[in-house]
Amino acid sequence: DTGVSQDPRHKITKRGQNVTFRCDPISEHNRLYWYRQTLGQGPEFLTYFQNEAQLEKSRLLSDRFSAERPKGSFSTLEIQRTEQGDSAMYLCASGKLAGGPRDIYQETQYFGPGTRLLVL
């Protein structure tokens, strides 16, 4: 299987605890994205990496959130001191740049199955 994988698939935690999620991208993809999805909404961008460099962070990513991609392969997303408002599906995607019309290179993102977090 060469798709994006995420672990764990589900996590239940108590408010105030720390949690860490892992994402393994498609092996030849150099970009990795984290999104969050809540009920009735589309996925919302959190942060992304190109290789090991974190290039952009959304204002949604509070100080309690930190993401790493130490060797440019897998990534982790940690939430410290979880709050009930952190309950959501956390999605990871990896990006593949491909040739498009008129030699414009375009990136298509492929998503993993997500980690559903419930904070009690």
Place this chain on the structure above:
Amino acid sequence: DQQVKQNSPSLSVQEGRISILNCDYTNSMFDYFLWYKKYPAEGPTFLISISSIKDKNEDGRFTVFLNKSAKHLSLHIVPSQPGDSAVYFCAASANSGNTPLVFGKGTRLSVIA
């Protein structure tokens, strides 16, 4: 401020007929558009994309149309099948997809046998 809007939260279509899902955007910098399909408890699955230099892209039963002047795109599914029942998300990106995706809220498609 929602930059990508899917104004129909749900749509029901009979099996074999055409499904048309609509999407509007406000940011004129968007130049790459994608449709994803999502089943419950799964991540979004990429369906089809279109660059802003084209007005149509087709892949099997799926066709995406882009009207840049109206900042509108649509996904046509012909013929619709029960397995197409899912939530469909429209997403947009600037710089030929080299920026994070901005998603709409999704449209739930139900294909009735």
